[in-house]
Amino acid sequence: MLGQDANKRRVRIVSSPENKVSLRRSESGLLLFKKSGEEEISVSVQLCFPWSGADRFLSLKNSDLKEVHLVSNLMDLDHDSRDALLKTMLEEQFVFEVIDVYDVREEFELRVWNVKTTFGDRDFQTPLNSWPRELGSGSLLVKDVNGDVYLIRDLKALSKKAQEKVWAFLDE
Amino acid sequence: MRLQREKHHLRMNEMLEHYYSQASQLPVEVRGQVEKAWNGQAVILYAYVDLNPQFKSQEQWLVLGAKEIAYVKRDGESYTFQYIDRKLITGVQEIPGLSYTRLVLLSGDIEAPHLVLRYSHRQRRAVSNIAFILDQQAGNKSFNGETSKKVSSDEIYQESMLHSIKEAQASVAKNKFAVVFRLLSYLAPYKLSVAIGMGGALLMTAMALLPPFITGYLIDSVIKPFQTGAMSYEEAIQISIYTIVGLALTYVFREFFAYLRLSKMAYLGEYVAKDLRDHVYSHLQKLSLNYFSSKQTGSIISRVGSDTDRIWDFIAFGVVEVTTSIIMLIGLGSVLLYLDWRLGLLVVVPLPLILYMIFRHGEKMQSLFLRAWRKWSALTDCLSDTIPGIKVVKAFNREEYEVSRFEKRNDSVLGEFNRIHKAWTSFWPLLMLSIQAIILSVWIFGVPRVLSPGEEVTALSAGTFVSFVLYLTMFIQPIEIIGQMARMVNRATSSAHRVFEVLDTKPQIKDQGSAVKLEPVEGRVEFKQVSFSYDGVRQTLKAVSFDVSPGEMIGLVGPSGSGKTTLVNLLARFFDVGSGQILVDGVDLRDLESGHYRKQLGMVLQDPYLFHGTILENIRYAKPEASLDEIIQAAKAANAHDFIIKLPQAYDTMVGERGHTLSGGERQRLSIARAILVDPRILILDEATSAVDSETEKKIQDALDTLCKGRTVFAIAHRLSTLTAADRLLVMKDGRLVETGSHEELLRIEGGVYRKLFETQQRLSGSQFLRE
Numbered sequence: 010m011l012g013q014d015a016n017k018r019r020v021r022i023v024s025s026p027e028n029k030v031s032l033r034r035s036e037s038g039l040l041l042f043k044k045s046g047e048e049e050i051s052v053s054v055q056l057c058f059p060w061s062g063a064d065r066f067l068s069l070k071n072s073d074l075k076e077v078h079l080v081s082n083l084m085d086l087d088h089d090s091r092d093a094l095l096k097t098m099l100e101e102q103f104v105f106e107v108i109d110v111y112d113v114r115e116e117f118e119l120r121v122w123n124v125k126t127t128f129g130d131r132d133f134q135t136p137l138n139s140w141p142r143e144l145g146s147g148s149l150l151v152k153d154v155n156g157d158v159y160l161i162r163d164l165k166a167l168s169k170k171a172q173e174k175v176w177a178f179l180d181e
Numbered sequence: 182m183r184l185q186r187e188k189h190h191l192r193m194n195e196m197l198e199h200y201y202s203q204a205s206q207l208p209v210e211v212r213g214q215v216e217k218a219w220n221g222q223a224v225i226l227y228a229y230v231d232l233n234p235q236f237k238s239q240e241q242w243l244v245l246g247a248k249e250i251a252y253v254k255r256d257g258e259s260y261t262f263q264y265i266d267r268k269l270i271t272g273v274q275e276i277p278g279l280s281y282t283r284l285v286l287l288s289g290d291i292e293a294p295h296l297v298l299r300y301s302h303r304q305r306r307a308v309s310n311i312a313f314i315l316d317q318q319a320g321n322k323s324f325n326g327e328t329s330k331k332v333s334s335d336e337i338y339q340e341s342m343l344h345s346i347k348e349a350q351a352s353v354a355k356n357k358f359a360v361v362f363r364l365l366s367y368l369a370p371y372k373l374s375v376a377i378g379m380g381g382a383l384l385m386t387a388m389a390l391l392p393p394f395i396t397g398y399l400i401d402s403v404i405k406p407f408q409t410g411a412m413s414y415e416e417a418i419q420i421s422i423y424t425i426v427g428l429a430l431t432y433v434f435r436e437f438f439a440y441l442r443l444s445k446m447a448y449l450g451e452y453v454a455k456d457l458r459d460h461v462y463s464h465l466q467k468l469s470l471n472y473f474s475s476k477q478t479g480s481i482i483s484r485v486g487s488d489t490d491r492i493w494d495f496i497a498f499g500v501v502e503v504t505t506s507i508i509m510l511i512g513l514g515s516v517l518l519y520l521d522w523r524l525g526l527l528v529v530v531p532l533p534l535i536l537y538m539i540f541r542h543g544e545k546m547q548s549l550f551l552r553a554w555r556k557w558s559a560l561t562d563c564l565s566d567t568i569p570g571i572k573v574v575k576a577f578n579r580e581e582y583e584v585s586r587f588e589k590r591n592d593s594v595l596g597e598f599n600r601i602h603k604a605w606t607s608f609w610p611l612l613m614l615s616i617q618a619i620i621l622s623v624w625i626f627g628v629p630r631v632l633s634p635g636e637e638v639t640a641l642s643a644g645t646f647v648s649f650v651l652y653l654t655m656f657i658q659p660i661e662i663i664g665q666m667a668r669m670v671n672r673a674t675s676s677a678h679r680v681f682e683v684l685d686t687k688p689q690i691k692d693q694g695s696a697v698k699l700e701p702v703e704g705r706v707e708f709k710q711v712s713f714s715y716d717g718v719r720q721t722l723k724a725v726s727f728d729v730s731p732g733e734m735i736g737l738v739g740p741s742g743s744g745k746t747t748l749v750n751l752l753a754r755f756f757d758v759g760s761g762q763i764l765v766d767g768v769d770l771r772d773l774e775s776g777h778y779r780k781q782l783g784m785v786l787q788d789p790y791l792f793h794g795t796i797l798e799n800i801r802y803a804k805p806e807a808s809l810d811e812i813i814q815a816a817k818a819a820n821a822h823d824f825i826i827k828l829p830q831a832y833d834t835m836v837g838e839r840g841h842t843l844s845g846g847e848r849q850r851l852s853i854a855r856a857i858l859v860d861p862r863i864l865i866l867d868e869a870t871s872a873v874d875s876e877t878e879k880k881i882q883d884a885l886d887t888l889c890k891g892r893t894v895f896a897i898a899h900r901l902s903t904l905t906a907a908d909r910l911l912v913m914k915d916g917r918l919v920e921t922g923s924h925e926e927l928l929r930i931e932g933g934v935y936r937k938l939f940e941t942q943q944r945l946s947g948s949q950f951l952r953e
Contacts, residue, residue, distance in 0.1 A: 035291070035292050035293075036293070037292075037294055037297045038234060038297060039291070039297065049291065050291070051285070051291055053278075053283070056279075059279060072272070074276075100236070100278070101278045102278075102279055103232075103236050104280040115671075117675055117679075118675070118679070119346070128232075128237065128238055132200060132202060133303075134200060138558065140555050140558065153303075154345040154348070155302045155303040155305070155345045156280075156302040156305075157280045157301050158280040159280075176552075177548045177549075177551040177552045178551075178552075180593075
């Protein structure tokens, strides 16, 4: 039994080059997935490697969050499907992009960040023992107590003052 | 009660605005409009939605009513409203993204859902409450969407929003000074000691100011007149002796006052820390189980331990040192200006600059320490990863990799600590040099004035000048202490805050003034339409009703999450019912005196908990007055006596923390012995045999059979075969009681929940048998 399951999984993770699957976006922005011979369903996209290889291995999940298809390479899809998937991917990758850091202070077991994001000014909090993560190529990722993700894409692009504020969290 | 709720509400408002700069409740205008559209029907729940389809910030609200939901969007200065009939929603999807969640309210037409909303994870909990209710309704589960009557929509919204903050943080961020004042209120019972300690500190400071003044007096009024011949030798010697004796007395008194200050304040600090520890620990014992489940054990322990220790440090030394340093600095400045205002200004004017330099240095050090702490964490992470996982490291031959990973992190730690040392070792000499430059400038401006003829206006006596120089050396210490003040106050208020958070948490289970004692409890249990929710929204138990006769054994079965453990937790009154009633011998559980009731209740849990102590102490825990004979009888009845007497120290054997020196089955039998000793009228067995092998299970089962005789028993068991002795089985699913009957009766229900469970277990045990 176990062996059969593993085989099934192995078959599924190889995306079909013959366009057996198709994707499109509905007017309301939902991604709709159709596999030949099956009913069209609404799916969500999970990036398997959001930071280490965002354009490959995209898991398409149904409403129960179970994988219905794994796209290992965008080029395996037809043009329209790729276009629809790319648009959805851009949404799925939404994080708060930090463009300035006004202040980082400690306040009763919390580290409070006061930043400017592309979304607007925002305060967020991290536990004191939770540290930002350097992604390489000069990016810094901070996850707050609610699970929201804040990305400083290019540390060097920050103002000198902002760089001083985050200096304590860098490895250099 | 109402006042307390209002205060809590205000505090939540304040927190929401403080942390999220977000509306602390549904705008009055929106609530008014929505409730008007619903003919006055109240808003049940609401949530803030912060992202629009373009992923830009936009104020939107999702509001749940009894029949409809309202989607409210702010466009400029006004709101637009869209209403959707709840019955038309065929399903709900919550799709989590990296930093946002998408909520889709389905309509049956895949192309045109009723609504697609996007919101950051910050809003997720509040939106999810609404999604849960809509999903329950769409799934035809007869759930009316009502929330607990005790909790308002505002409270649910605020609690949902602040849940993560409160979990990570001790409590509401309050004004630091308010926390310090509250802390100082603990000194009230020790007023006399405080007065003596503080008085000692002030007098010690005053005494410290005297020696330079006396030295100046000696030079100007004795030595100089004697040298100029204005005073005789005898007179000079006599005054000198008096002055030196006076000087000696100031030293003696100074140290005496130092002793008073140190001893009184150190003892006082200990008393306050002890009072706080007692207060916190006794309050912790009163708190409900959900407080403990919402906090990490380490965090609670540190509040009783290290936090009270920090508070001792602050009260014993911090408060006095900071106060005396400020007074000393003001005193010194005043004396210097009094002695000679020109030279005094030379010293006093640069003082703010020096304090600012210390403040800036403190800021820099904070940043350096933060880096070092982070690197240190990475190093200890490496240890806590590899030491428990050493088997994996060896199995994959990764020793070299681990060594190099550790070395790299260790180098990094070294680098950071060296950076810290570089910073402070270069700052303090530089600061001292600045202070010495001030002293030097006093010499530069002072010496010519000392040497100038006495009739000149600017002339300065040698004695005044020496006093001046001596006072200058006293400046350094208070400056250093004031430099550390911010850090000291921060640490103490942070600890005090964590301690007060425990003290401010109200126990959820409270006995009424007229609570009754059932003597004895017969064991009749009735559940009448009992519903319960841990969070006020998700109903874990839904209108559960049943009657149990005294002495009846009830087996509780059902899939995981069906509400079995919640049911027995309510019976033990770890929580109070949300709605409905639990009656024991016809009396509402909430009207019983909980301590007395629990004495007649026994519990044997899946993971038996033993305390650090002997086997005797652990069995006796439930009944401290039990005789040795009773202990042995209970151990025998629990099938524990035989293994106990095989241990060299038998009943006096120490069992380690949580009883780790014993096997799971042995621990379980000790916990059964403990329950037997209490002779409970109502017994709860929660998966008591699930964590042991078949042979041990047999022994435990025999022990349980003895224990169950003549009592009302509620037994939860994963293995249905262990419930064959039950008089009746209650089958739970999704928080509801779905089937009741004997094993045989339930098996006869075609497609029944119990029958399915039983068949699945039969198949599994069959395939296990085949594998074996």
